[in-house]
Amino acid sequence: MATDTIAAHDDHHHGPEKGLLRWVKTTNHKDIGSLYLWFSFMMLLVGGAFAMVIRAELFMPGIQVVDPHFFNSMTTMHGLIMVFGAIMPAFVGLGNWLIPMMVGAPDMALPRMNNWSFWILPFAGAILLSTFFMEGGAPAFGWTFYAPLSTTFAPDSTDFFIFAVHLLGFSSIMGAINIIATVLNMRAPDMKLMDMPLFVWTWLITSFLLIGAMPVLAGAVTMMLTDRNFGTSFFDAAGGGDPVMFQHIFWFFGHPEVYIMILPAFGVISHIIPTFARKPLFGYSSMVYATAAIAFLSYIVWAHHMFLTGMPVAGQLYFMYATMLIAVPTGVKVFNWVATMWKGSMTFETPMLWALSFVFLFTIGGFSGLMLGIVPADIQYHDTYFVVAHFHYVLVTGALWSIIAAVFYWFPKWTGKMYNESLAKIHFWWSIISVNILFFPQHFLGLAGMPRRIPDYNLQFADFNMISSIGAFMFGASFILFTYIIIDGIRNGKPAKARPWESAKGLEWTLGSPAEYHSFDKAPSRKAIEQESQHTSVA
Amino acid sequence: MKMMKTLIGAIFAIASTFALSEYTLNMTEGVTSVSQNIYGLHMTIFWIVTAIGIVVFGAMAYSIYHHRQSKGAKAAHFHESTTVELLWTAIPIVILIVMAIPATKVLIDLENTDNAEMTLKITGHQWKWQYDYIENDTFGVPKEGITMMSNLAQSSRDAIKASTQPEHYLLDVDNRVVLPVDTRIRFLMTSNDVIHNWWVPAFGVKQDGNPGYINDAWAKIEQEGTYRGQCAELCGKDHGYMPIVVDVVSKEKYKAWVSEQKAAAAAAAASASKTWSKDELMAKGEQVYNANCAGCHQKDGKGMPPVFPAMVGSSIANGPAADHVNLVLHGKGAMPAFKMLGDADLAAVITYERQGFGNTGTVVQPSDVKSGR
Numbered sequence: 001m002a003t004d005t006i007a008a009h010d011d012h013h014h015g016p017e018k019g020l021l022r023w024v025k026t027t028n029h030k031d032i033g034s035l036y037l038w039f040s041f042m043m044l045l046v047g048g049a050f051a052m053v054i055r056a057e058l059f060m061p062g063i064q065v066v067d068p069h070f071f072n073s074m075t076t077m078h079g080l081i082m083v084f085g086a087i088m089p090a091f092v093g094l095g096n097w098l099i100p101m102m103v104g105a106p107d108m109a110l111p112r113m114n115n116w117s118f119w120i121l122p123f124a125g126a127i128l129l130s131t132f133f134m135e136g137g138a139p140a141f142g143w144t145f146y147a148p149l150s151t152t153f154a155p156d157s158t159d160f161f162i163f164a165v166h167l168l169g170f171s172s173i174m175g176a177i178n179i180i181a182t183v184l185n186m187r188a189p190d191m192k193l194m195d196m197p198l199f200v201w202t203w204l205i206t207s208f209l210l211i212g213a214m215p216v217l218a219g220a221v222t223m224m225l226t227d228r229n230f231g232t233s234f235f236d237a238a239g240g241g242d243p244v245m246f247q248h249i250f251w252f253f254g255h256p257e258v259y260i261m262i263l264p265a266f267g268v269i270s271h272i273i274p275t276f277a278r279k280p281l282f283g284y285s286s287m288v289y290a291t292a293a294i295a296f297l298s299y300i301v302w303a304h305h306m307f308l309t310g311m312p313v314a315g316q317l318y319f320m321y322a323t324m325l326i327a328v329p330t331g332v333k334v335f336n337w338v339a340t341m342w343k344g345s346m347t348f349e350t351p352m353l354w355a356l357s358f359v360f361l362f363t364i365g366g367f368s369g370l371m372l373g374i375v376p377a378d379i380q381y382h383d384t385y386f387v388v389a390h391f392h393y394v395l396v397t398g399a400l401w402s403i404i405a406a407v408f409y410w411f412p413k414w415t416g417k418m419y420n421e422s423l424a425k426i427h428f429w430w431s432i433i434s435v436n437i438l439f440f441p442q443h444f445l446g447l448a449g450m451p452r453r454i455p456d457y458n459l460q461f462a463d464f465n466m467i468s469s470i471g472a473f474m475f476g477a478s479f480i481l482f483t484y485i486i487i488d489g490i491r492n493g494k495p496a497k498a499r500p501w502e503s504a505k506g507l508e509w510t511l512g513s514p515a516e517y518h519s520f521d522k523a524p525s526r527k528a529i530e531q532e533s534q535h536t537s538v539a
Numbered sequence: 540m541k542m543m544k545t546l547i548g549a550i551f552a553i554a555s556t557f558a559l560s561e562y563t564l565n566m567t568e569g570v571t572s573v574s575q576n577i578y579g580l581h582m583t584i585f586w587i588v589t590a591i592g593i594v595v596f597g598a599m600a601y602s603i604y605h606h607r608q609s610k611g612a613k614a615a616h617f618h619e620s621t622t623v624e625l626l627w628t629a630i631p632i633v634i635l636i637v638m639a640i641p642a643t644k645v646l647i648d649l650e651n652t653d654n655a656e657m658t659l660k661i662t663g664h665q666w667k668w669q670y671d672y673i674e675n676d677t678f679g680v681p682k683e684g685i686t687m688m689s690n691l692a693q694s695s696r697d698a699i700k701a702s703t704q705p706e707h708y709l710l711d712v713d714n715r716v717v718l719p720v721d722t723r724i725r726f727l728m729t730s731n732d733v734i735h736n737w738w739v740p741a742f743g744v745k746q747d748g749n750p751g752y753i754n755d756a757w758a759k760i761e762q763e764g765t766y767r768g769q770c771a772e773l774c775g776k777d778h779g780y781m782p783i784v785v786d787v788v789s790k791e792k793y794k795a796w797v798s799e800q801k802a803a804a805a806a807a808a809a810s811a812s813k814t815w816s817k818d819e820l821m822a823k824g825e826q827v828y829n830a831n832c833a834g835c836h837q838k839d840g841k842g843m844p845p846v847f848p849a850m851v852g853s854s855i856a857n858g859p860a861a862d863h864v865n866l867v868l869h870g871k872g873a874m875p876a877f878k879m880l881g882d883a884d885l886a887a888v889i890t891y892e893r894q895g896f897g898n899t900g901t902v903v904q905p906s907d908v909k910s911g912r
């Protein structure tokens with residue numbers, strides 16, 4: 001590690017290397033942050049394209065576009081790519097870019113490992129996508145890959161899927177270790193833990209979730225691998241195994257995983273709302289404690305995804321109560337955001353619009369989540385479009401929303417340019433209208449009895465499916481505008497001030513715009529830290 | 540502005556087409572005490588979250604409207620308040636307890652499957668349901684029970700690629716489950732291959748069928764009628780094509796149905812011991828094939844290589860009969876075992892495969908199947 005830091009110091013006053021090799025060899029947290037962000041954006045487009053295929057097939061009853069097996073591959077790959085390719089890497093990218101600047105560190109603690117954790121990803125993604133070209137087709141067992149559909153009954157390409165999941169897991173664990181090491185060891189000496197901005201706090205806690213959860217996923221796929229190829233029967237009742245055990249292991253990873261995708265989002269929102277409300281974040285310490293509480297609870301509620309697997313009543317009751325409990329710290333967060341807005345002096349620049357709509361729409365997803373946690377009601381909701389609506393409200397208008405908000409908020413800091421504010425506003429309204437046309441009717445479909453993961457349906461579901469598909473195509477098209485705004489901003493944007501949002505707080509705003517290639521080689525002073533802290537009142 | 544108008548116009552156009560057609564917005568209340576309790580609970584939580592939503596979103600909206608810079612709002616400086624924070628931790632806890640109490644009651648009731656008056660065993664197969672009525676004196680179900688396979692109806696299968704679909708598209712089967720009204724029924728769920736889930740919304744019954752394990756659920760259906768449902772756990776290619784149709788009839792009609800089934804079973808046993816003509820076998824075989832095999836091997840016998848082999852020119856179908864019988868009875872890899880079908884049905888379908896599709900295999904009789912078991 002010592003040599004790494006020295007190496008990072010060596011090329012100190014030379015800027016970035018010229019040419020393409022810069023990106024291959026880079027150990028600079030800003031470069032790697034950009035790589036992660038661009039990669040995740042590409043994956044978002046790929047996963048989005050699959051979603052368009054799904055929605056095209058579901059546009060009306062009957063089979064028109066793809067056959068049922070390929071449809072299942074589409075939902076599976078859409079889910080996997082969105083979760084592991086788009087959302088998670090995007091947050092790692094944000095973490096890479098922002099955490100060192102926010103804690104006054106010159107770079108990540110382990111810069112070479114940082115390069116490696118990124119460069120694993122494109123290979124893992126390529127392996128996953130290559131399964132489409134294999135005999136028997138791509139995995140078609142859902143992103144949850146329940147055994148025995150994913151073991152005895154799966155196509156041969158499943159072994160490549162397993163390999164890809166292992167690689168993705170490696171990458172995530174290394175990324176998490178790096179963030180923990182950076183926050184704990186590289187933080188400016190004068191910054192106490194309770195001085196840290198919330199994005200840093202939420203990522204620190206997320207890293208512990210990653211380190212706890214990803215090895216469990218690795219265990220699950222390894223057991224699948226041996227069941228498939230080496231004659232074990234972990235998940236095969238005929239050999240003394242249990243298919244339900246697969247689900248326990250999967251969700252022991254899977255539930256923390258959904259919080260891995262939302263905690264950093266909470267962090268982002270906790271930066272944006274105070275800035276545009278011109279008021280310090282309400283309840284800083286309760287935000288930190290609530291995050292820690294959610295993380296802890298996320299480890300003890302996994303079987304709420306499995307209420308119908310034949311669990312004993314006592315188990316159902318325990319998992320129901322524990323799940324309901326998560327609503328408390330999550331509620332605290334939402335209330336704190338509203339209290340931050342309260343009696344502020346708000347303006348509604350694009351990042352704020354995304355943040356406010358996050359609070360609104362994520363809360364709707366939270367409400368349906370609470371409903372799903374009530375076991376008897378879940379009997380009717382489980383595995384229907386109600387669930388699909390629920391998790392898209394928390395993942396799309398939650399996680400993805402916060403990422404887009406973050407991109408607009410820190411865009412000036414990253415690029416030194418301002419994006420086109422009026423186009424960005426049009427993009428916002430277009431997105432928020434279409435995303436609700438897309439996902440809101442799915443609540444009705446689920447309640448009316450439409451199962452998820454089906455390529456075709458009865459006529460009674462036709463209207464809402466058509467509306468949902470129209471919303472999907474509109475929402476899909478919004479990404480053309482988004483791409484234009486970003487590229488136009490990078491190329492033609494007006495130069496940005498060091499602190500483009502006048503009441504933004506945080507050490508990153510004390511740097512230039514764009515932030516220098518090497519920042520904070522001298523740690524910020526206590527005074528600067530105090531001035532930029534989220535919980536001192538705005539001067 | 541003009542754009543706004545067109546947009547609003549479009550929304551109204553969509554909304555009015557809607558109003559004309561049939562659609563449902565909410566969960567069904569159903570016809571069992573369980574489903575009605577679930578519905579009640581669902582509405583309770585729905586109104587609770589709606590109320591919370593009105594308060595939270597109302598505060599947000601108020602703040603967005605009044606506390607904006609363009610209205611001259613000056614930012615206050617407060618950033619914590621222990622009282623408020625304690626309050627909004629405590630109030631949600633109370634609300635949650637209020638929700639948990641009825642939820643617990645309903646749950647304990649619906650998980651209690653004791654005192655059943657009859658039992659129906661449900662086995663999921665890729666992609667059809669097997670129903671076994673367990674021996675029952677009250678209704679005259681014999682010791683060996685009644686077994687029945689239920690597949691997607693041919694009318695739905697034919698409409699998959701058609702431009703219009705029938706009313707019960709994908710919610711129709713060849714053999715319906717028949718159950719008596721006002722009877723406490725215990726359902727046992729299991730599976731022969733992957734995990735399936737038997738779901739009839741109107742009963743409030745939805746339970747995974749896990750291979751190698753048995754789960755249970757119960758219902759006492761209060762109203763005669765036809766109820767439909769679907770498999771609710773991804774089970775492979777045709778997961779969307781394994782519906783459930785239940786006819787709920789009076790107890791008398793149910794008894795009559797049971798005796799009909801007994802008679803039919805006796806007739807099938809008799810026909811299994813007789814020798815069938817080739818034409819009889821081919822006619823019966825076509826039906827059995829289309830219902831049970833066409834999902835994978837396709838109606839035209841061309842299969843979906845490389846996963847599902849073609850029947851046309853198959854070495855098994857043109858090879859020794861014993862191998863063919865053995866493969867269909869016991870399965871192989873992703874090819875399911877079909878030993879739950881009767882000897883006559885199996886002989887017919889095997890003959891159909893051996894003599895149809897341009898194949899030249901030998902005719903197989905029910906007795907050949909019997910000795911192959």
Ligand code: HEM
Nearest residue numbers: 048051054075079082083142143144395396452453454472
């Ligand atoms: C472009 C917008 C999107 C559209 C139109 C869309 C559409 C859909 C649809 C229709 C399904 C259900 C498939 C089925 O059950 O039959 C689905 C599943 C899913 N989506 Fe999305 N989605 C979008 C964005 C996202 C994003 C951003 C995420 C982020 C993580 C995401 C995560 C998932 C997951 C995890 C599943 C479950 C896959 C499975 O059933 O195994 N989606 N999506």
Ligand SMILES: [Cu+2]
Nearest residue numbers: 255302304305
């Ligand atoms: Cu969960």
Ligand SMILES: [Cu+2]
Nearest residue numbers: 770772774778
């Ligand atoms: Cu299924």
